[in-house]
Amino acid sequence: MASGRKQYPFHLIEPKWQRHWAQQETFRAWNPGESVPAQHPFAQRHANGKPEHLPKFYILDMFPYPSGAGLHVGHPEGYTATDILARYRRALGYNVLHPMGWDAFGLPAEQYAIKTGQHPRTTTEQNIANFKRQIQSLGFSYDWSREVDTTDPQYFRWTQWIFLQLYNSWFNPQTNKAAPISTLPYLPDLQRSAGVSPPGSPGAAPAELEQKRRAYCDSKRLAYVTEAPVWWCEQLGTVLANEEVVDGRSEVGGFPVVRRPMRQWMLRITAYAERLLQDLNTIEWSDSLKEMQRNWIGRSEGAEVDFSIAECGTRSAECEKAIRVFTTRPDTLFGATYMVLAPEHKLVDVIATAAQRPAVEAYRAEVSKKSDLERTELAKEKTGVFTGAYAINPVNREKIPIWIADYVLISYGTGAIMAVPGHDTRDFEFATKFKLPIVKVVEPPEGVDWHGYVDDGISVNSANADISIDGLPTPEAKRKITAWLESKHLGKKTINYKLRDWLFSRQRYWGEPFPIVWKQSPGGQPYHEALPESALPLLPPPLDDYKPTPDGQPPLARAKDWVNLPNGSKRETNTMPQWAGSCWYYLRYLDSHNGHAFCGPEAERYWMGSHAPRSTLHAERATPGVDLYVGGTEHAVLHLLYARFWHKVLYDLGHVSTPEPFFKLVNQGLILGEDSQKMSKSRGNVINPDDILAEYGADAFRLYEMFMGPLEMVKPWNTRGVEGVYRFLGRVWRLFVDEQSETDFEQGLTAEPARGPELLGSIRLAAGISEALPTPAQLKALHACIKKVTEDLDGLRFNTAISALMVFINEAMTWAAKPVSVLRDFLVLLQPFAPHIAEELWAKLHTTRSPEHAPSLAYASWPKFDPALLVEDTLEIPVQVNGKLRDVIKVPAGASQAELEAAAKASEKVKPFLEGKTIRKVIVLPGRLVNIVAA
């Protein structure tokens, strides 16, 4: 790295202030009711202000997974942005909550444990220590007293507690809210109380009834158990998450994985699909992010339609029933010429004819071997098999064949479709391949081929004795046919979502154990039961071996004493996924030491905004929830959807007071390597923040990451650019300090490096700095800077704010006399971006007192800009002829339209362009521009 002389002694300044802030607890945020010590800078700033009377600002970073690789340059990007805003809001007078913590459960620590036998806690603690050191060396203004660690029993105690809230709740479709399971009406109870016996069980035994009731409750809980296929990797001896499986092989090691059904815990997030979708309209997230969530939720409106079975392979009672399909295009029902069931559909066994059964079985076997990935990858060529059975199209009574094909998914809709090859791309491909009839029921616009035309048009060939939708445009046709189907009890309007319930269990060691035990009913069936809240936290057992058992049981199953309880019940051996801890950490920060609740209600209402005083400091509305959340796009759906889901459940149950957790959210853009490629070890283009810090210091590092470009943009790293902002900080330093004392300092430092901190104090202020009154030009430069920096911070435009600071410094470097008042205000503006150098220079400006007693820059008031100072006496006005720039004229600031027009016409540079032409029109914008239209 090419670099000569140090621009300024950041290596002494930065640790000095980091220590100072830590000792003073400068950035501690105060909860309602807390008494602030009189000597704390917060108390000095807000002399009569109790925390609860101040407007709050909650600014949150996505907490990191403390990996062994240490901090990446992407982490400080978002962290610097939030830190700048946190410091800015403090200067404006807000009570700012800006916390940090660790999302510390996770696979790497567990895999390291499997390899070495070292407990994941040890690895995790080491990694956290390293992350914390790195983050602290950047001088962020976090309130470390609120630090959370998801693997701390005092933390995950409440993660388990929230799980119990889910477990003990059901979603009431009447109120559209979660409610305690005790409020769930149980049908047999109701029937009995109404004097009606449940059919077929006049004298049901209490035990049997109890079992039924339990099964009914379990079918409604927000946390429930099901058999679901998971990825099992034989070589790794573990189960893998979807994200850990790439092209049918494990991401680590590249070993084959297979689907295997296992008992799994699920969370009923689908119950919240509509609210998760609708409430996106109430929060300020980027359009692209909202769109991603909308797509993930995948709402589509349509109809369910019943097709009766005409010819069936067996004589089962099932054959009397209908096959239900979901369609978004009920208007094309007359064009349904065949049906397709997913290969896994329950009715396939029932309807397949003897002749077709071997082919059907073979196809199903083949499909079951394929992963979802293969199924979609091989999507080019459609495959499928005829079942031999027929159904009746309910609108035209035609007999249509029933096929099975893997392009129909069992997990969406009803797992069965009506195929309309005329107007659906996939059905068209399939019908073409298997020579099935294709008919036209939608008339496309003039000149468009109707074959496979899928957009809206006019219905044709769509009438029977009872109903006709011919001639209707698609939206009306849909409405009319759906109403008709409902009237005939053949179908009904339905909404479907792509969103699936959340698979919530992992077969891992390093995660939160479920607070659940399994018991045997008298009949021998196992059932689950929640632990009481008093049993929390439920700690995982100590183990020597962190691998799953040879028969595929989770690692916790190895701890026999832990699993088998004295009363004969057994513990749940699955653990929760890493998402669990990150679903609610922003709530724990509010009251992170509370031993009685996940968060105290007062702290919750204050910081989440529902009871916070409205801000009189800023022209904006009080925001419900976290005021600003910054993090990477990689969490656009999963984390941000899961957290919103949990928050809504807690809201329904009265534990939190806002329906949404994160009011405003910004995604920082990825930082690429110097070669404009994604940073990766294999490419060798990874930038280590520690190296940059050692070379240029934290302030330059912070400044550079913000100066690179807009926060949300993807942008390549350029270490030369760091040198640029580093030079800028050097100019700031030289503006303030006396050259001779600086030279003496350096010589002293070379002789006795150990005396650095002491020598730092010997650097004197530059001679030109005085209490003199600023000149109008100086005030203008300062106030232009205040205006620009303030507006840019409000708009999160850090790069242009920094350029305004540079413009100011470039001008101030030319001043012989430097008024202290101007320099002070400048330091307040600089402080959020480069806090260490700003604090050091601020302390030097207060030399009358010892630096320890100087008012803290961290709580200095943000300067207000005075528009009157920015008014110019003369203005430079561009003059255009026919929209092309011809001259720039100088006019007095108050020049009237007529004066401007006259001055423009008088310009020697403009005249030649008006020669021989007639002036048609003159556009004069006073103070801005003159445009002469001539022809």
Add this chain to the structure above:
RNA sequence: GCCGGUGUGGCGAAAUGGCAGACGCACAGGACUUAAAAUCCUGGGGCCUUAAAAAGCCGUGUGGGUUCAAGUCCCACCACCGGCACCA
């Protein structure tokens, strides 16, 4: 295929519909220096012309349009990045 985003000097970028390229990097020339580093000053989109300049013309992915005026608004396209992807 669908959805979202982005295209501006050698590079990162800036620009309420109103002087395109602020600020910074890299580069070139100069000052200081025995020399270097550091620092300071100056220059710079392209074309045309010229000894040098001035003036002029062109210029924000491409092609149209709206407007007195378009990087900015509208229409159609192209390229790149991100997400989803047989979701009926």
